[in-house]
Amino acid sequence: MTAATANSGSLSWYEASARQRIEALVDGGSFNEFIGPELREMSPHLSIFDLPEQFDDGIVIGRGRLDGSPVLVAAQEGRFMGGAFGEVHGAKLTGLLRAARKLKQDVVILFDTGGVRLQEANAGELAISEIMRAVIEARRAGVKVVGLIGGRAGCYGGGSLIAGTCSSLIISEEGRISVSGPEVIETNKGVEEFDSRDRALVWRTMGGKHRYLIGGADKFVEDDASAFRQAAVEALRGRGRCDLAVLDAEQQRLERRLRRFGEAGDAVAIWQAMSIDKPTDIPGLPTDEFRRRVADKREHADDAR
Amino acid sequence: MEKLSFKLNAPTRAGGTRAQAIVGVVASGNLEVLLERASPADVCTIDIATAAHGFGAVWDAVVRDFVARRAAGGLRISINDGGARPDTVALRLAQGVRLIEEREA
Numbered sequence: 001m002t003a004a005t006a007n008s009g010s011l012s013w014y015e016a017s018a019r020q021r022i023e024a025l026v027d028g029g030s031f032n033e034f035i036g037p038e039l040r041e042m043s044p045h046l047s048i049f050d051l052p053e054q055f056d057d058g059i060v061i062g063r064g065r066l067d068g069s070p071v072l073v074a075a076q077e078g079r080f081m082g083g084a085f086g087e088v089h090g091a092k093l094t095g096l097l098r099a100a101r102k103l104k105q106d107v108v109i110l111f112d113t114g115g116v117r118l119q120e121a122n123a124g125e126l127a128i129s130e131i132m133r134a135v136i137e138a139r140r141a142g143v144k145v146v147g148l149i150g151g152r153a154g155c156y157g158g159g160s161l162i163a164g165t166c167s168s169l170i171i172s173e174e175g176r177i178s179v180s181g182p183e184v185i186e187t188n189k190g191v192e193e194f195d196s197r198d199r200a201l202v203w204r205t206m207g208g209k210h211r212y213l214i215g216g217a218d219k220f221v222e223d224d225a226s227a228f229r230q231a232a233v234e235a236l237r238g239r240g241r242c243d244l245a246v247l248d249a250e251q252q253r254l255e256r257r258l259r260r261f262g263e264a265g266d267a268v269a270i271w272q273a274m275s276i277d278k279p280t281d282i283p284g285l286p287t288d289e290f291r292r293r294v295a296d297k298r299e300h301a302d303d304a305r
Numbered sequence: 306m307e308k309l310s311f312k313l314n315a316p317t318r319a320g321g322t323r324a325q326a327i328v329g330v331v332a333s334g335n336l337e338v339l340l341e342r343a344s345p346a347d348v349c350t351i352d353i354a355t356a357a358h359g360f361g362a363v364w365d366a367v368v369r370d371f372v373a374r375r376a377a378g379g380l381r382i383s384i385n386d387g388g389a390r391p392d393t394v395a396l397r398l399a400q401g402v403r404l405i406e407e408r409e410a
Binding site for chain 2: 017019029036037038040047050051052053054055056077079080
């Protein structure tokens with residue numbers, strides 16, 4: 001194949017299904033699914049609770065080409081059980097990452113998850129640790145693992161921990177990253193701590209713009225499949241180092257960040273402390289202007305994450 | 306889960322050459338439909354696992370209407386249903402036969 005042939009037409013990443021996202025991400029017609037729905041490799045737990053199953057257990061994995069280069073891809077379906085990790089769902093991603101390490105092929109993970117599936121909590125938690133280990137082992141072997149975040153379910157719980165181990169993260173304004181979700185915080189700490197129904201609060205605390213500003217994500221893109229594709233191509237050209245020096249530098253940056261913003265009561269206070277001009281305008285800015293305005297102000301994780 | 310199975314005579318054979326197709330997602334009010342080529346060309350089998358109990362008669366009407374109107378012969382159709390309405394089911398089934406007819410990229 002010569003030039004990359006992306007699938008044309010604009011597609012909202014947020015609205016798209018896992019299969020549509022893969023279709024729009026990789027070079028046209030290049031995707032080959034592993035353990036497809038026809039194999040019916042489904043959760044052994046859900047039927048115990050009389051809950052509906054999905055043939056792919058909510059995650060599509062396989063191999064395709066991105067801008068001509070082979071890449072392994074995993075996409076979570078955020079609408080099936082909130083994209084949550086169960087035993088089979090997790091094992092598919094673990095297996096893909098282990099294959100990546102052996103094959104020395106880069107991986108793109110399309111996150112769309114609320115975290116661990118409560119009905120298979122132990123298996124799900126184990127899956128999260130196995131996946132994090134597999135990401136690190138793949139990265140240590142020189143493989144890049146790029147995370148794409150812009151789905152309905154965001155990237156929460158164990159999903160956010162996995163995201164934290166990736167070589168780089170691409171996010172849209174609609175994307176959210178947080179260990180605890182809005183409802184979880186409100187339930188445990190009260191509405192005064194966090195009002196989960198305040199959508200503006202949720203987005204300015206966990207949303208793509210804020211994560212990009214504080215170095216929690218590396219590229220900020222429009223909610224559009226071709227923008228995610230372009231950013232993924234660029235991210236895969238990065239160095240993706242994973243060694244002690246990189247991790248030490250990131251640890252120091254996080255300590256600095258905590259000293260710098262630890263007292264801030266709200267994201268806007270952090271943006272103010274970053275000397276961003278008119279910080280209250282940030283949520284309303286279109287993508288290009290937002291990127292321009294914060295270019296020399298935002299924090300960078302480089303390739304530590 | 307309620308499980309339903311239908312084996313219907315299908316007047317029109319499914320088009321195209323794709324071995325399988327999948328449409329939809331298992332979510333509240335939605336369903337996934339997996340279509341595979343199997344069985345004789347004039348038969349369509351449909352297996353359903355649904356979260357909504359007691360709607361066998363509605364499923365019966367929807368799948369019979371589908372097989373009569375669409376090219377479904379020779380297909381083995383498997384459905385995981387999250388409580389979709391009959392119109393959504395009919396739409397997904399129609400999307401499914403359309404997708405399996407499509408030329409492979």
